[in-house]
Amino acid sequence: MPELPEVETVVRDLRPELVGRTFTALNVGPQTLRKPWQKTDTPKIIGSTIQHVLRRGKWIGITLSIPEVLLVHLGMTGQFTIANANATVPNHTHFVFTLSDARELRFRDVRRFGSISLLNNEAALHAFLNVQLGPEPADLILKDFQDAIRASGRTVKAILLDQTVVAGIGNIYADEALFRAGLHPERRGTKVKLAECEQLMRAIQEVIAEAIERRGSTIRDYIGGSGLRGGFQHALMVYGRTSEACVRCGTPIRMVRVGGRSSHFCPQCQKPG
Numbered sequence: 001m002p003e004l005p006e007v008e009t010v011v012r013d014l015r016p017e018l019v020g021r022t023f024t025a026l027n028v029g030p031q032t033l034r035k036p037w038q039k040t041d042t043p044k045i046i047g048s049t050i051q052h053v054l055r056r057g058k059w060i061g062i063t064l065s066i067p068e069v070l071l072v073h074l075g076m077t078g079q080f081t082i083a084n085a086n087a088t089v090p091n092h093t094h095f096v097f098t099l100s101d102a103r104e105l106r107f108r109d110v111r112r113f114g115s116i117s118l119l120n121n122e123a124a125l126h127a128f129l130n131v132q133l134g135p136e137p138a139d140l141i142l143k144d145f146q147d148a149i150r151a152s153g154r155t156v157k158a159i160l161l162d163q164t165v166v167a168g169i170g171n172i173y174a175d176e177a178l179f180r181a182g183l184h185p186e187r188r189g190t191k192v193k194l195a196e197c198e199q200l201m202r203a204i205q206e207v208i209a210e211a212i213e214r215r216g217s218t219i220r221d222y223i224g225g226s227g228l229r230g231g232f233q234h235a236l237m238v239y240g241r242t243s244e245a246c247v248r249c250g251t252p253i254r255m256v257r258v259g260g261r262s263s264h265f266c267p268q269c270q271k272p273g
Protein backbone atom coordinates (compact mmCIF):
# COMPACT_ATOMS: atom_id res chain seq x y z
CA MET A 1 0.00 0.00 0.00
CA PRO A 2 1.39 3.46 -0.82
CA GLU A 3 2.45 5.18 2.38
CA LEU A 4 3.43 8.79 3.09
CA PRO A 5 6.66 8.82 1.01
CA GLU A 6 4.92 7.32 -2.01
CA VAL A 7 1.92 9.66 -1.81
CA GLU A 8 4.20 12.65 -1.27
CA THR A 9 6.15 11.66 -4.40
CA VAL A 10 2.92 11.44 -6.41
CA VAL A 11 1.89 14.90 -5.19
CA ARG A 12 5.28 16.44 -5.95
CA ASP A 13 5.19 14.96 -9.45
CA LEU A 14 1.63 16.08 -10.15
CA ARG A 15 1.63 19.55 -8.62
CA PRO A 16 3.68 21.39 -11.29
CA GLU A 17 1.83 19.55 -14.06
CA LEU A 18 -1.68 20.22 -12.77
CA VAL A 19 -1.78 23.64 -11.11
CA GLY A 20 -3.33 26.13 -13.52
CA ARG A 21 -4.79 23.43 -15.79
CA THR A 22 -8.52 23.15 -16.36
CA PHE A 23 -10.61 19.98 -16.44
CA THR A 24 -12.29 19.81 -19.84
CA ALA A 25 -13.78 16.30 -19.63
CA LEU A 26 -14.04 13.32 -17.30
CA ASN A 27 -14.58 9.68 -18.17
CA VAL A 28 -15.45 7.38 -15.25
CA GLY A 29 -15.26 3.61 -15.73
CA PRO A 30 -18.09 1.22 -14.89
CA GLN A 31 -16.43 -0.50 -11.93
CA THR A 32 -16.99 0.94 -8.48
CA LEU A 33 -14.07 1.80 -6.24
CA ARG A 34 -14.12 1.80 -2.43
CA LYS A 35 -16.32 4.89 -2.51
CA PRO A 36 -18.59 5.27 -5.57
CA TRP A 37 -18.20 8.40 -7.67
CA GLN A 38 -21.42 10.40 -7.82
CA LYS A 39 -22.39 10.96 -11.46
CA THR A 40 -23.93 14.31 -10.53
CA ASP A 41 -20.44 15.50 -9.50
CA THR A 42 -18.99 15.18 -13.01
CA PRO A 43 -20.53 18.36 -14.48
CA LYS A 44 -19.49 20.30 -11.36
CA ILE A 45 -15.78 19.91 -12.04
CA ILE A 46 -15.83 20.38 -15.84
CA GLY A 47 -14.44 23.83 -16.56
CA SER A 48 -12.87 24.20 -13.11
CA THR A 49 -9.19 25.08 -12.78
CA ILE A 50 -6.79 23.30 -10.44
CA GLN A 51 -5.50 25.62 -7.73
CA HIS A 52 -3.38 23.34 -5.56
CA VAL A 53 -2.40 19.71 -4.99
CA LEU A 54 -1.73 18.78 -1.38
CA ARG A 55 -1.05 15.74 0.77
CA ARG A 56 -2.09 14.90 4.33
CA GLY A 57 -1.12 11.46 5.60
CA LYS A 58 -1.91 9.07 2.74
CA TRP A 59 -4.64 11.34 1.30
CA ILE A 60 -4.39 13.71 -1.68
CA GLY A 61 -6.48 16.86 -1.95
CA ILE A 62 -6.97 18.87 -5.14
CA THR A 63 -8.44 22.32 -4.65
CA LEU A 64 -10.28 23.92 -7.56
CA SER A 65 -11.53 27.28 -8.76
CA ILE A 66 -14.98 26.15 -7.60
CA PRO A 67 -15.72 25.59 -3.90
CA GLU A 68 -15.65 21.78 -4.26
CA VAL A 69 -12.44 19.81 -3.59
CA LEU A 70 -11.30 16.45 -4.93
CA LEU A 71 -10.25 13.93 -2.28
CA VAL A 72 -8.11 11.01 -3.48
CA HIS A 73 -6.84 7.86 -1.76
CA LEU A 74 -4.58 5.42 -3.60
CA GLY A 75 -5.75 2.41 -1.59
CA MET A 76 -3.44 -0.58 -2.04
CA THR A 77 -2.64 -0.44 -5.76
CA GLY A 78 -3.71 3.03 -6.91
CA GLN A 79 -1.69 4.90 -9.53
CA PHE A 80 -2.39 8.59 -10.18
CA THR A 81 -0.43 9.73 -13.21
CA ILE A 82 -0.19 12.23 -16.06
CA ALA A 83 -0.21 10.78 -19.59
CA ASN A 84 -0.40 11.99 -23.16
CA ALA A 85 -3.91 11.64 -24.53
CA ASN A 86 -2.73 9.35 -27.33
CA ALA A 87 -1.00 6.93 -24.91
CA THR A 88 -2.71 3.57 -24.45
CA VAL A 89 -5.02 3.52 -21.46
CA PRO A 90 -4.05 0.52 -19.28
CA ASN A 91 -6.58 -1.94 -17.95
CA HIS A 92 -8.07 -1.07 -14.54
CA THR A 93 -8.03 2.67 -15.29
CA HIS A 94 -11.17 3.99 -13.59
CA PHE A 95 -10.87 7.78 -14.04
CA VAL A 96 -9.56 9.76 -16.99
CA PHE A 97 -9.58 13.54 -16.46
CA THR A 98 -8.89 15.45 -19.68
CA LEU A 99 -6.82 18.59 -19.09
CA SER A 100 -6.76 21.88 -20.96
CA ASP A 101 -3.28 21.09 -22.34
CA ALA A 102 -4.76 17.95 -24.02
CA ARG A 103 -3.02 15.58 -21.60
CA GLU A 104 -4.85 13.28 -19.20
CA LEU A 105 -4.80 12.69 -15.45
CA ARG A 106 -5.48 8.98 -14.97
CA PHE A 107 -6.38 6.95 -11.90
CA ARG A 108 -5.63 3.23 -12.20
CA ASP A 109 -6.35 0.77 -9.40
CA VAL A 110 -6.16 -2.99 -9.92
CA ARG A 111 -7.65 -3.97 -6.56
CA ARG A 112 -10.13 -1.06 -6.38
CA PHE A 113 -9.52 -0.14 -2.74
CA GLY A 114 -8.73 3.45 -3.72
CA SER A 115 -11.23 6.25 -4.16
CA ILE A 116 -11.88 9.66 -5.67
CA SER A 117 -14.69 11.78 -4.27
CA LEU A 118 -15.83 15.39 -4.27
CA LEU A 119 -16.20 17.33 -1.02
CA ASN A 120 -18.23 20.51 -0.65
CA ASN A 121 -15.32 22.83 0.07
CA GLU A 122 -11.80 23.12 1.43
CA ALA A 123 -13.06 23.50 5.00
CA ALA A 124 -14.79 20.12 4.67
CA LEU A 125 -11.55 18.62 3.37
CA HIS A 126 -9.51 19.79 6.34
CA ALA A 127 -12.25 18.86 8.80
CA PHE A 128 -12.32 15.31 7.38
CA LEU A 129 -8.53 14.96 7.46
CA ASN A 130 -8.15 16.39 10.96
CA VAL A 131 -10.61 13.83 12.33
CA GLN A 132 -8.91 10.96 10.53
CA LEU A 133 -5.29 11.86 11.15
CA GLY A 134 -2.78 12.73 13.84
CA PRO A 135 0.34 14.85 13.24
CA GLU A 136 2.65 14.38 10.30
CA PRO A 137 5.96 12.67 11.18
CA ALA A 138 7.88 15.92 10.72
CA ASP A 139 5.47 17.71 13.08
CA LEU A 140 5.60 15.23 15.96
CA ILE A 141 6.02 16.78 19.41
CA LEU A 142 8.11 14.54 21.66
CA LYS A 143 6.00 14.86 24.82
CA ASP A 144 2.75 14.17 22.95
CA PHE A 145 4.33 11.23 21.13
CA GLN A 146 5.68 9.77 24.37
CA ASP A 147 2.27 10.10 26.00
CA ALA A 148 0.52 8.40 23.08
CA ILE A 149 2.95 5.46 23.09
CA ARG A 150 3.20 4.92 26.84
CA ALA A 151 -0.54 5.22 27.50
CA SER A 152 -1.37 2.32 25.20
CA GLY A 153 -1.35 -1.38 26.00
CA ARG A 154 -1.23 -2.21 22.30
CA THR A 155 1.91 -3.38 20.54
CA VAL A 156 4.17 -0.58 19.41
CA LYS A 157 3.70 -1.79 15.81
CA ALA A 158 -0.08 -1.37 16.11
CA ILE A 159 0.37 2.08 17.64
CA LEU A 160 2.50 3.23 14.69
CA LEU A 161 -0.13 2.00 12.23
CA ASP A 162 -2.81 4.04 14.04
CA GLN A 163 -3.23 7.07 11.80
CA THR A 164 -4.52 9.17 14.70
CA VAL A 165 -1.15 8.79 16.45
CA VAL A 166 1.04 9.65 13.46
CA ALA A 167 -0.21 10.20 9.91
CA GLY A 168 1.03 8.32 6.89
CA ILE A 169 2.91 5.40 8.46
CA GLY A 170 2.14 1.93 7.12
CA ASN A 171 3.67 -1.51 7.31
CA ILE A 172 6.92 -0.79 5.47
CA TYR A 173 8.02 2.30 7.37
CA ALA A 174 6.77 1.08 10.74
CA ASP A 175 9.06 -1.95 10.42
CA GLU A 176 11.98 0.17 9.26
CA ALA A 177 11.56 2.75 12.05
CA LEU A 178 11.26 0.07 14.73
CA PHE A 179 14.47 -1.55 13.51
CA ARG A 180 16.36 1.74 13.59
CA ALA A 181 15.05 2.41 17.10
CA GLY A 182 15.88 -1.12 18.28
CA LEU A 183 12.31 -1.88 19.36
CA HIS A 184 10.62 -5.25 18.93
CA PRO A 185 7.27 -4.86 17.05
CA GLU A 186 5.43 -6.83 19.77
CA ARG A 187 6.65 -4.60 22.60
CA ARG A 188 3.73 -3.07 24.47
CA GLY A 189 3.50 0.71 24.51
CA THR A 190 3.34 0.75 28.32
CA LYS A 191 6.75 -0.97 28.36
CA VAL A 192 8.50 1.57 26.13
CA LYS A 193 10.80 3.92 28.01
CA LEU A 194 10.84 7.68 27.50
CA ALA A 195 14.26 7.58 25.86
CA GLU A 196 13.11 4.79 23.55
CA CYS A 197 10.12 6.88 22.49
CA GLU A 198 12.49 9.65 21.51
CA GLN A 199 14.66 7.21 19.55
CA LEU A 200 11.57 5.93 17.78
CA MET A 201 10.32 9.40 16.90
CA ARG A 202 13.71 10.32 15.43
CA ALA A 203 13.82 7.02 13.54
CA ILE A 204 10.37 7.67 12.03
CA GLN A 205 11.40 11.13 10.89
CA GLU A 206 14.69 9.91 9.44
CA VAL A 207 13.27 6.95 7.52
CA ILE A 208 10.39 9.00 6.10
CA ALA A 209 12.73 11.79 4.96
CA GLU A 210 15.10 9.29 3.34
CA ALA A 211 12.26 7.46 1.63
CA ILE A 212 10.87 10.70 0.20
CA GLU A 213 14.34 11.55 -1.09
CA ARG A 214 14.37 8.20 -2.94
CA ARG A 215 10.81 8.62 -4.26
CA GLY A 216 9.34 5.94 -1.98
CA SER A 217 9.46 2.16 -2.27
CA THR A 218 8.25 0.24 -5.31
CA ILE A 219 7.47 -3.21 -3.94
CA ARG A 220 4.80 -4.17 -6.49
CA ASP A 221 2.45 -1.63 -8.09
CA TYR A 222 3.58 1.78 -6.90
CA ILE A 223 4.76 4.41 -9.38
CA GLY A 224 4.99 8.17 -8.92
CA GLY A 225 2.80 10.72 -10.66
CA SER A 226 5.26 10.87 -13.54
CA GLY A 227 5.22 7.08 -13.94
CA LEU A 228 8.70 6.61 -12.43
CA ARG A 229 9.33 3.91 -9.82
CA GLY A 230 10.62 4.47 -6.30
CA GLY A 231 14.10 3.54 -5.11
CA PHE A 232 13.92 3.13 -1.33
CA GLN A 233 13.19 -0.60 -1.66
CA HIS A 234 16.91 -1.00 -2.26
CA ALA A 235 17.66 0.54 1.15
CA LEU A 236 15.18 -1.47 3.24
CA MET A 237 16.87 -3.05 6.25
CA VAL A 238 14.17 -5.46 7.46
CA TYR A 239 10.93 -5.17 5.50
CA GLY A 240 10.55 -8.03 3.03
CA ARG A 241 13.94 -9.49 4.01
CA THR A 242 12.77 -12.60 5.89
CA SER A 243 15.68 -15.05 6.46
CA GLU A 244 18.23 -12.62 5.01
CA ALA A 245 21.13 -11.47 7.18
CA CYS A 246 20.64 -8.39 9.34
CA VAL A 247 22.69 -5.51 7.97
CA ARG A 248 23.98 -4.78 11.48
CA CYS A 249 24.66 -8.14 13.12
CA GLY A 250 24.14 -10.83 10.48
CA THR A 251 21.30 -12.57 12.34
CA PRO A 252 18.55 -13.81 9.97
CA ILE A 253 15.59 -11.43 9.77
CA ARG A 254 12.36 -12.91 11.10
CA MET A 255 8.73 -12.24 10.24
CA VAL A 256 5.81 -12.52 12.67
CA ARG A 257 2.15 -11.52 12.42
CA VAL A 258 1.31 -8.61 14.69
CA GLY A 259 -2.33 -7.60 14.70
CA GLY A 260 -2.82 -9.44 11.43
CA ARG A 261 0.05 -7.60 9.72
CA SER A 262 3.40 -9.05 8.73
CA SER A 263 6.19 -7.55 10.82
CA HIS A 264 9.86 -7.93 9.99
CA PHE A 265 12.57 -7.59 12.63
CA CYS A 266 16.01 -8.70 13.77
CA PRO A 267 15.72 -10.92 16.86
CA GLN A 268 19.18 -9.83 18.00
CA CYS A 269 18.90 -6.06 17.45
CA GLN A 270 15.23 -5.85 18.52
CA LYS A 271 14.86 -7.97 21.60
CA PRO A 272 11.52 -8.11 23.44
CA GLY A 273 11.46 -5.79 26.43
